Every structure is written in structure tokens, then in C-alpha cells.
Amino acid sequence: GRTGVPEVVWGLGKTPAQIASILQQIYDQSGLAMATRIAPDIAQEIQSKLAHCTYDALAEILLVGTPQVNHPGVVGVITAGTADQKVAQEVLVTLQYLGWRGQAFTDVGVAGIHRLLARWPEIQPCDVLIVVAGMEGALPSVVAGLSQVPVIGVPTSVGYGAQWQGLAPLLTMLNSCAPGVAVVNIDNGFGAAVLAGQILRVAARFAGGC
Amino acid sequence: GRTGVPEVVWGLGKTPAQIASILQQIYDQSGLAMATRIAPDIAQEIQSKLAHCTYDALAEILLVGTPQVNHPGVVGVITAGTADQKVAQEVLVTLQYLGWRGQAFTDVGVAGIHRLLARWPEIQPCDVLIVVAGMEGALPSVVAGLSQVPVIGVPTSVGYGAQWQGLAPLLTMLNSCAPGVAVVNIDNGFGAAVLAGQILRVAARFAGGC
């Protein structure tokens, strides 16, 4: 599209038939299509109608066709807890769909800061960092304090009580004392991946590409 | 610093003496220093103590020394209303302090969409766009729908009633139907400029610089 982002179907509130038909249409035009927020049973129904269609059960994403990573740059995707993997996987599959390279760093939370520091040599070379965090969502502040590259914070709804479905980490990231954290909506792994891709596209353009 | 962002003093809750002394210290180390959120009377008091110190009354920023734009790339700074100029100026002065080029586009709001479209040819070549918006804060959605580059939304507290000191545009930007808008805190022009600079630094690195 005009904005440089291939179209993506948002699965919520659509029937399997509607989703299948839009996916088919996008696939016919571009050889690649994707739908997010697809529950397993809906996925199965759509897969039975649509060829070339694979389902990522963790991310709850349907892909039609085989995306290729064809851009330079690496997006690091950092998480602390097992429960945040779902959103992190939405990031990773979306990056792949859009043609960017993602690299996952798991189990590096704020409550065990030495684990994060131990892995920092691997994290540092990344060109953009996406930090997915539920509970209090403090990880982006720490990461942004360590890093020179843009940090995108994705608050998740993982937690309970006064976490209020992601309000707590959302406020945390908006108020980060390390300046310059880019915040997206709660559980919005998709949007974080799109933003990371836009950042790398600027870089590619500077470098003479895109 | 390690994170590539020169230190900046946050003026709120500090005495003029404290601010002057921290500015002096940073200036002595790096030949350049900056403090944000400085009310006019506080500024005057500090200027009487500190040499090489200029005050931007709209942005309420004190600069010590003369910053140079010494990086490639242009950050477009888009606003609709007169009342948002204050935050936009915080963006522009911070960009300048950090060595990035900013370009202001004013009076291009959502309620007069044709004015925005008329100026699009000038806006399009920018490498990053920062959209500063109060009231309902719908402008970043429209801009992100038109553009391929990263869009940073800065909600402002300009408005009244159910605007709730910036809550309305903050939620608007977080829920943008154009994916990939990077959101920062309410009235946080400083953070938006830092983020834009980090994005351009990635690009510069790709292009062989930084």
C-alpha cells in the first residue's frame, strides 16, 4: 500500500468466511497475506478453505504464502516471562511477514537484572529493540538506559489485580525515566513490529536501499 | 553518555541554584548543556549566574552553549493549533540541541484536512514525523495513514472537560487505526525528539556514519 505496509487482516469480530475471502483477495494481489487474532477453531475452519495457509498457534496468526526476510537490520525482541511469549510471537511473525529479521531474547526480566546484563553483548548489536512486558512493565526503562538504539515498549495484559489489563505497564512505559521509549497499545505486538520495520526502512533508504 | 543522548536537566522541582550548578557541570564536560521546564522567572535567575546561556521562552528551555546540526536527515514537526506550539517548540529546541534538523509544519489540523493534503508534498520528504496534537489528537492517525516513515505522536494537555489533561489524545494515539504510531507521554516533546534522533542515528549507522 501507499504507506509501505502490506495489508493485514484483523481477525476479531469477523466470520471465518469473511476472513478467508479477504485473505484470498490480498494473496491474489501480492502473493502473501496475513490475519492476526485468529482463535484455533476459526483458524482450522479457514485453513480447510484456503490453500498455502499456515497457522502459528502461539501468535494466533494465519499466514498465506511464504514470506522472505529481504531487508537488512535486526530487531531484538526481549521478554521476561513465559506469559508474554504470545505477544512476542505476534511481533516475530509480523516482522517475518513484513520481511524484517527478528531475534528473540527470553527470560531476561527486571527482577533478575544480572541475566539481562549477561546477555547484553548479544542484544547490543540489534538495530531496534522491542521490549514486551506485562506485570509492572519496567523492563523497557532498563533496556533504554543501556542502549543507544530506539526501544519500543509493548505493555501486555499479563498480570492481575491492580495491573488492570495492562494499564500498569502502559503507564510505566509512558513515564520511563530513560527518555525516548516508543509506546504502542497494550498487547499490540503487531503495531510494534510495523513500527520497527518503518524505522529500519528509513535506515535502508539512507543506506541507498528501499 | 553510554546511551548516546547528552544529559539534559529536568527543571521541575529543582531550585535555580541546583539547576545552574548541574548545567555548569555538564557544560564544562561537553561544551553544551540544556534544561527543560524552566519558568521565565527561574530562567532569569539562572541566566544572571551562568554565561553563554540563552532562554527559549516558548519552549521554556535554557541552552548553554551553541548547538550545531551535524547529522543527516530531517524530522518534520506537525501541529494543528496555536496552543500546541509550546510543546512543538520543546521538540524543535531539543532536536537542535541533539544535533538533528527539525522542520515545523503548523496549522495543518484534522478539521481542515485539505490544508494537510496541500502541504503533503513538503512533508513527504521528511525522514521521521512528529505529530503534536491536543484536543482529540486525531492527527497522527491521518498522517500515519499517508506516510511511509515512522510517526511519533505527542498527545498534549491542550483542551478542557473530557480531554482530561491529555488523556483523550493519549488514548487516541495508542488506538490509531493506522498501525505503527509511536506514542510518548503527554506534553513530552523532549522524549519525542530523543526518539526521533535515535531513529535517525540507526539510519546514519546504516549509511556508514555515527
Place this chain on the structure above:
Amino acid sequence: GRTGVPEVVWGLGKTPAQIASILQQIYDQSGLAMATRIAPDIAQEIQSKLAHCTYDALAEILLVGTPQVNHPGVVGVITAGTADQKVAQEVLVTLQYLGWRGQAFTDVGVAGIHRLLARWPEIQPCDVLIVVAGMEGALPSVVAGLSQVPVIGVPTSVGYGAQWQGLAPLLTMLNSCAPGVAVVNIDNGFGAAVLAGQILRVAARFAGGC
């Protein structure tokens, strides 16, 4: 009724038997009856008891009898996303029940402003505009900036995270920088249709009718 609006049954929290009996009573008096917020299984149960009863599955509305459009004027009903169709359909069926003409304009969202502008020649002749919008709900601001006729904004609960079940677009519409947007409750397609009808009735009275 005295207020010029035929009675309508609100289906939530009523048993099928209760709904059927109230519908029968209204139908017997006026030859036409309607109930909103009727889930499919409840609808089926009522239809098995009540003659002349049709169900609009998208709007989740039961109609008894056949309404006639018998008033002048056209209400444009504008939406961006597939998921907002449900509420838009509540608007359209209610307009029809009340005797007003509605015209749907779909897929014209804020993130693709050129699609909206392309269809503006069709939208402009409408006498009242109802804009149904979830996510960030920015569309009414843009539409009200383009139009001279009254614009009614219906925020929907379509979205997730910081959309908070419609809070985000509700605040957006209340703070519209284009003045004069009439806001109704979240997902309240019914109320928007009633309001549009009241506006057209004033016009009809001026023109010598009603």
C-alpha cells in the same frame, strides 16, 4: 408516543416471553414493533411465537410488521472497519423502522483519507451524517471538518487494550476539534438513529410537513 418516537423494546435482561408479549402489544396498537439487542437464539424463540416477525442477524434486531420510509431527507451512515458494521446496521434498521431513509458508506476510514475524499461527492448531499467508529474514533472529526450538516458520532467498543471498551473513541468525539459533533453512548446505534430522525423532523416541519 408524545415524543414522536414509536416505542422500541430493549432486549437485554428480558425473557423471550416478556419480549414477545411487549412486541405483540405494540404491534397491535401501531402495526409495527421493534426490539433491539436480541441474540440469535432468543430471536428464534420469539419468531416461533410471533407472526410477521423478521430478524436482522447483523443488527440483532427483531422487526414485527413492514416499516415504510415515508419522510423526506437522507441520513448518511459512514464506517471505516468491518467490525463496526454491526452498530451501523443497528442505525440503518432503526432509521427504517422510524420511517427515515439511510444510506451506508463503508470502508472510508481515517487511515486512508483519500478513500473518504473520493467518496465525498456521494456523501455531501446527505442531510445528516452518522459516523460509527471504533479504535481511536477519529473519523467524525474529519467528516465534521468537511461537512456543513450535523454530524452524529457513535463510538464503538471495537478495539482492544487502551481502547477500554469504547472509552477511547468516546473521548475523541467529545473533544473533536471540528465543533458541533453530537455524541451518543458507546455502541448506541439506536440512539443515533433516533436523533437523526428528530433532526430531520424539524426540517420537515419547517418545510411544511410532519
Place this chain on the structure above:
Amino acid sequence: GRTGVPEVVWGLGKTPAQIASILQQIYDQSGLAMATRIAPDIAQEIQSKLAHCTYDALAEILLVGTPQVNHPGVVGVITAGTADQKVAQEVLVTLQYLGWRGQAFTDVGVAGIHRLLARWPEIQPCDVLIVVAGMEGALPSVVAGLSQVPVIGVPTSVGYGAQWQGLAPLLTMLNSCAPGVAVVNIDNGFGAAVLAGQILRVAARFAGGC
């Protein structure tokens, strides 16, 4: 302007010099100009610079030039308490500026329902009703239940404690059990007047005018 509403300056966050200069510019183009939210001392400063300029101290509005009521139709403006007069006056002056006829009905609150009923014969002939209400804001529900014409509710910040600066009447009006109440922002008398004018303009068009 294109939207049929003459431009109006929003005084908050602008210097007297800025306001005076914009007013002058609008006045030079159209022979009439208006600025809202002008505190008394700011007003005095502007009046000393600008000819033909009158100040409505209750509404805190500056008018340049003499508006004429030149459209058919009457807008009833209903209030209960003395403290809501300020917002009601913003409605009345804006109506006048836009060329519409307003008629005030004061001291007809919900806690003394017989006073409202006693005045109903005078209220009924109005073509649009604007109800300005603070505290719990119940008046629009009652008025909309009595009337066939469009009712616009303006919640005000008048009250204390759990009124939360207008949140209470805002929610009240959005949830009105009498369907079809058009709600605008808290204290937004200006927006209510613009909306009423847009409604009457539709009517005038039907009747062959505008």
C-alpha cells in the same frame, strides 16, 4: 468557511496580542469576529487595541462587530441553577454570533419538576432545545422525554466531590433513558450552539433557504 461555521478564536493559551491580531484578521475578512474563553483582564487589554469590540463578562466572550439574527427557527436554552448561567451564556452569545435566535429558560431544574412543567407551553414551540446542566445533569433526560425536537445536553463542571469536574453529568447524558440526546463536551456551550445552528440550517435548506 467550507463547513458553514464562521471562524471563532479559542482564547485559552494565547497571548492578548495573538488574539487581537487573529480577531482583526477575521473581522477584516467577514465584518464579524468572536473569541471565547477570554478572562476579564485579557479582554480589557484586547479591547484597548481593537475597535468595535464588546465583551460579555458572563460568557467571557469578545465580539468584534454587530451580529444579526438572520435565520428562522428558535433554540431554547434551558438551565436549572445560577452557576450554570455562565455556560448558558456562552451558548446564547455564540448563537447570536452565528445568526440564530436563542431563548433562555432559567431556574427549571429536576428537583422542582412542577416549575419545568409550568413553563412547558413556552418551551414546546422551540425548534431545538439545549439543556445546560451541572451537578448530576438529569435535566436533559426529563426534557427529552417531554419533547419531540432534538435535545442537546451540555454537561457542566458545576458541583464538587464525586461530580469530578463534569464527569457525573456527562455520563448521565450519555446514558439518558430518553433516546436521542446529543451530548457535547463538558462546559462546551460553544459546540452546542454550533450543533443547534447546523440542525436549523438543515431545516432552512428543506424550507428552501440557506
Place this chain on the structure above:
Amino acid sequence: GRTGVPEVVWGLGKTPAQIASILQQIYDQSGLAMATRIAPDIAQEIQSKLAHCTYDALAEILLVGTPQVNHPGVVGVITAGTADQKVAQEVLVTLQYLGWRGQAFTDVGVAGIHRLLARWPEIQPCDVLIVVAGMEGALPSVVAGLSQVPVIGVPTSVGYGAQWQGLAPLLTMLNSCAPGVAVVNIDNGFGAAVLAGQILRVAARFAGGC
């Protein structure tokens, strides 16, 4: 008990066995027992274990034994919509359990003020009035403005969107412009009945009883 209110079991979060055993214990001591918030299937399970046990399916209350009205005074229980009957019935059954006389007045809402006025001669003789109201909850304000006796407002969670599960009518009642409305928790018909009984007990004591 010391506070003059017979014990009542709150059913939420308890197993049928726990509820049955507590009810048995209270019944053995006082010849009467009651449990609120009992879903139909739980009720059936308890009834199969406990003698003398009747279930009010609308109020979702279990009664053990047969209460007698044995105090002077009448509590009027006023509602507008069908959906509020559930909470009103919790009021009526609790009054009965506590030995007070309740009288129901239904379908007398704010949107049809003449129906309320028409029934006022029947309502006026009541000694205490409980007004149960969902949606915007404006009815207690109107009733308190008409009446000299204490008015207890019970906000209900009946509504949708910006009603926020009873927040809207709760705020409405707390901000009532008719002074002296006693507010209880959302959907708390039980508490309203207890309070009404306490008010009548004071009266009975003055009159030489209790």
C-alpha cells in the same frame, strides 16, 4: 444481633454445602433465615437438602421459614424499567424478611414524567422511598424533589457503554441536586432494605414501639 438486623448469608463465593449449613444454623436459632445472590442451580441443590426453603427466582434469594410483616410503616419501591425489577425484588424480599411492609411502583421512569406524577397520590403516603434505577439513574433526584420522606437511591448495573456497570447512576445519585438522597452500592437492594428498616425502627421507637 446486636445491631437489630437478623443475619443474612451472602451467597457469592460459597459452596452450596456451606450455604445450606449456615442457613440451617441461623434457622435453628431464630426460626428464619435468608441467603442472597443464589443462582437457580445452586438454589435447587440447597433446597434438596434443606426443609422449609423457598426460592425467589427473580430476586435470587433463598428464604427458610415464613417471615411476618410485624412493624408499622410502608416502604415504597419505585422503578422505571423491566430490567431493574431484579434489584427491586431483592429490596422487597429483604423488607419482608426483616418484617417491614414494601409496596412496588413500576414503570414510572424519568423519560415519562407524567406517569410518575399520575401515580404520585399513591406514592406520597409512603414513609420511606427506595428508588432503583439503572441507565443514567436520574429518578431519585426527581422523586426527592417531590417528596418529604427519606429517599434511598439504588444505582443498578443495567445499561451498556458509558454506563460502566453502574458508575453512571451511582455518580448521578451522589450529586443529586435535590438534597438528602441516601446512596447505597450498585445493585445493593439488600442494603437499601436494611437502611429503610433502620429508618422505620427509629420511627417506631419514637412512637413507643420496637
Place this chain on the structure above:
Amino acid sequence: GRTGVPEVVWGLGKTPAQIASILQQIYDQSGLAMATRIAPDIAQEIQSKLAHCTYDALAEILLVGTPQVNHPGVVGVITAGTADQKVAQEVLVTLQYLGWRGQAFTDVGVAGIHRLLARWPEIQPCDVLIVVAGMEGALPSVVAGLSQVPVIGVPTSVGYGAQWQGLAPLLTMLNSCAPGVAVVNIDNGFGAAVLAGQILRVAARFAGGC
């Protein structure tokens, strides 16, 4: 008035001239008048214009004429902290104005439960209890658990941080585990006194009076 409550002027948002003139009017009709929420300087201005006018500086109430306690029954007014005295005094002066007898019990907070129990023999004979409480507002729960008479809770805005201007004690009182606490608006001593009077009036009527 019809509702049995003499009229009272709410001072917020009115000019001294307006207040003086309304007070004069009420006083001329009934020989007694009262205005609440009158700041000291406004009071002085009004007193200079109006005869028979006394000012209670703690309650910020102006009284015109000399009220008489002429009804049976006693209202206990219970507070814990010094800072809540202001609202308690609004209760006491309003009771006096309405002709009811009030009795103050101070320094009996929840954090020193033995002080409350020590004074219980004095508190117990009261016919209605008003508990004024800021901070967490737990006192009404304890008092209602000890007493058989109606308990009215007045949450105050006394506190800081997560007290949120009275939200904390408001929620506390609405959720009291001792059933039947009547809650009024934050800092609404006036409303609590009116309600207490209405309760005692029922009692007086039963006893053959009023």
C-alpha cells in the same frame, strides 16, 4: 418548600451581590436563611450589606436570623481527625438551621478503637448517626456494626495521594460490610444533615408530630 426543607443557598459560583439578594428574599419570606460554601472575604462583604447575619468561619456558612431547635430526636456527629471538623461543622450548623439537635463526638477514629468503645455509652442513645471520615473512611463500617440506628457516612477529601480527593473513603462507605450505611457525596455535610432531618421527621410523624 413542598419537600419540607427550607431553601438554602449554595455559595459557589455566585457573586456576593447575588447571594445577599437571595438570602434577603428567603429571610423576608420565612424569617431565616442560610448560605453554604462562603469564603471569609465573601462573607464579610455580604455581612456589610445584610442585617441579622452571622458567619460560622469553620463551616463557612452564613446564617440570617436565629434558628430554633424545635424537633425531638438527637443526631450524633462522629469524627476522628481535626481536619474533618470543617465538614462536621457544616453538618452541625445545617442541623441547627433545620431545627434538629446535633451532638458532636470528636477524636474517635478507627486507629484507636478503644477510644470509640469508651464513648459508646454516650453515642448509643442518639437516634441517627452521621460519621464524617477522610483518609480511608473506615469509621462508618465500625459504627454501623455497633449500632441499631441509621448511619450516614460522609466521605471527606482530607488526605493525599491515593485518597484522590475523597474517592477512597467514598468507595469504602459504599462497600461497607456492615449493611445499611447511607452514603452522601464527598464533603457533603449539608446533604447528610438534610437526610438525618428527613429520617427524624418520619419518626416525629409516627409519634404524632410534624
Place this chain on the structure above:
Amino acid sequence: GRTGVPEVVWGLGKTPAQIASILQQIYDQSGLAMATRIAPDIAQEIQSKLAHCTYDALAEILLVGTPQVNHPGVVGVITAGTADQKVAQEVLVTLQYLGWRGQAFTDVGVAGIHRLLARWPEIQPCDVLIVVAGMEGALPSVVAGLSQVPVIGVPTSVGYGAQWQGLAPLLTMLNSCAPGVAVVNIDNGFGAAVLAGQILRVAARFAGGC
């Protein structure tokens, strides 16, 4: 671990297979493992795979191995209502897992203060007190006013309406007029037990242990 707290698995959002495998791993290292927030059906599935595994159905906790109380000091765990037992049991099982002695005090709520006072001689010797309270959550204030030892408040989501899933008791405890109450997240019995253990560990260290 480094922080002195053995690892504990948080069950929410993990598959039975994931939980079983992490538990096995911890158990193999330390001879003891625990997982919280395990629904009964998940528990059964895990127990079928894992030896030495017992399930506490009230606390919804899985224990692998047999913990020993091996530290001095007693933690009193105080509750008022039956519905809070679930969270209290999470406290007790966690204490046991960590090696601390817990003692339960049930049915001692704020609405029956004499029951609390009657049991005070048993409560007083405890070294730390954990107060678990839903509804309005006033109990920690009263307990902290009676006791010299640290009081930890655990707000629970038990209640309805304006209790807002634990918001009411959370605010109550944060604003306690008895100073020094330690507050943890809503329903966070686990965290309260960890904190109590940390407090006793300091004591043990002073006494020469740990």
C-alpha cells in the same frame, strides 16, 4: 535464589506441560517446588504426570515435595469473611512452602469489632500480621491501630458494584489512618507471605540465625 526466596511458578497463561516441566526442574534442584493459580482441571492433569505432587484446592496451589517449617516466628493471618478464605489459604500454603509458621484467625471482621477484641490475646503474640480483606477492606486499619508489629494488608476482589474488583480495599489500605500498613497487590496472598518471610528473616538474622 540470590534473593533468598525459592522459585515459585505462576500458573496463569501456561500450559499444563509447561508447568509440569518447570516444577520438575525446580524440584530436582531443591527437593521442593510450588505453583500458584492452578485451576482444578489443570492440577489434575499435572498430578497425573508428576510424582510427590499435592494440590490445595482452596488455595489453588500445587506443591511438589513436603515443606518443613524450620524458622522461628509466627505470622498471624486474619480474615473476616468466608469469601476471603481463598486468598488467606494462598498466604498460608506459601508460608509453609517457604518454611515459616502461619496461624489463621477467621471471622473477625470490622462489622463485629467485639469478636476481634475478644481474640486479641491470641493475635497479639504474633510477630507479623497479614490481614486479608475484601468489601471495603477496613480491617488492616483497625488491626494496625491495635498492634505494634508490622501489618501487611492484602485487598481482595471479593465484593461487587463499586468495589471494582478490589479497588475499594486497595485504596482503603493505602490510606490507612494507622500508619505503616504494608500493602500488596489485590488478591496477592503469595506476595504477602513472601514479604512476611522477609521480615522474619531479618529478625532471625538479628537473633543470630539465617
Place this chain on the structure above:
Amino acid sequence: GRTGVPEVVWGLGKTPAQIASILQQIYDQSGLAMATRIAPDIAQEIQSKLAHCTYDALAEILLVGTPQVNHPGVVGVITAGTADQKVAQEVLVTLQYLGWRGQAFTDVGVAGIHRLLARWPEIQPCDVLIVVAGMEGALPSVVAGLSQVPVIGVPTSVGYGAQWQGLAPLLTMLNSCAPGVAVVNIDNGFGAAVLAGQILRVAARFAGGC
């Protein structure tokens, strides 16, 4: 007092005369008195009336008499930013008043994690840690992850925009992924100090003291 905490006067909402008289009274009984939240001008007025009275201008605390540190154990008080010093000082002066030893660790924030780690050898020996943090308030999570001793988090209102006067760090601390953080009210340095003292008193008792 019974609870082992000497009385402390809360200065807000009291006149200088009231504060002076309560301080005198406490001092006469115990040879030591303290008042918090005393603005500089109020302090001066009180100091002119009261002997032995010193004012800590940063903490805004008045002390009468000379407190002695006479208990074992050390409380570490950790802060990141200059603006949080005010609350940290309230902690330190209160500790001193209560007889406990406090040790300040400043400028060790989350955005510069290496500074915190560098000072850890000094922090580790403390017996209790109080972490005072505004902005996003992430520091207690990191500290609790590093430490075995009890960590008390004090959220502060330092910040702007979506920090909402301390809401952001309050939620952060309640949701800490490092378990066992004790949270107190926003800006409540006093309460944190009292709690730390209570924890050390348990320890002292174990060790044979107190």
C-alpha cells in the same frame, strides 16, 4: 502509644496555633514531638511560639526536642532523582525521630543500572530498604530482585502527564515482578519510615531487645 509509635502531627488543614499547641502537649509528655507537612511560613510562625523547635525545610518537618538513634539496624533509603529527595528526607527525619538509623543512597536510578550495581556492596548490608521513586517507579522491582531484605516502595507524585500524580509508580510497585515489595501511599515517606521501624522492632525483639 499502645502501638509503639510516638504520636506525630499531620500538619495539613490545621492552623499554626493548633499545631503549636498539640506539639507542646506531646513534647511535655514525652520530651520529643514532630509535625509533618509544614510549609515554611507556617513553620516560622510556630517556631516563634515554641522553644526547642527545629525545621527541616526539605522534608517540611518540625521537630521539638532532640531525637536519639537508640535501636540497632540500618534502613537504606534509595532514590534516583533530585526531585524525590523531598520525600526521601521525610523518610530520614521520621526514622531519626523514631530512633532508627537511616542511610541515604542517591542518584541510583533504573535508567543507569550500572550506578546501582556499583553501589550495591554498600546497600547490601542494610536490614530494610526503602525505595522512593517517581516517574515510572521501576526501581523497587530491580532492588527487590537483588536483595534478600524487605523492600518498601514509596511512589512519588514526581512526573507529569500520564504519571497522574503518582498513579503510575503506585501501580508499578503493586505489580512488581519481584515478589514481596511493601507499598505505601503516594509521597508517604512518613508511613514507610514507620513500617521500617516496625520491621526492625520485630528483629530487636527476637534479638532480645525492645
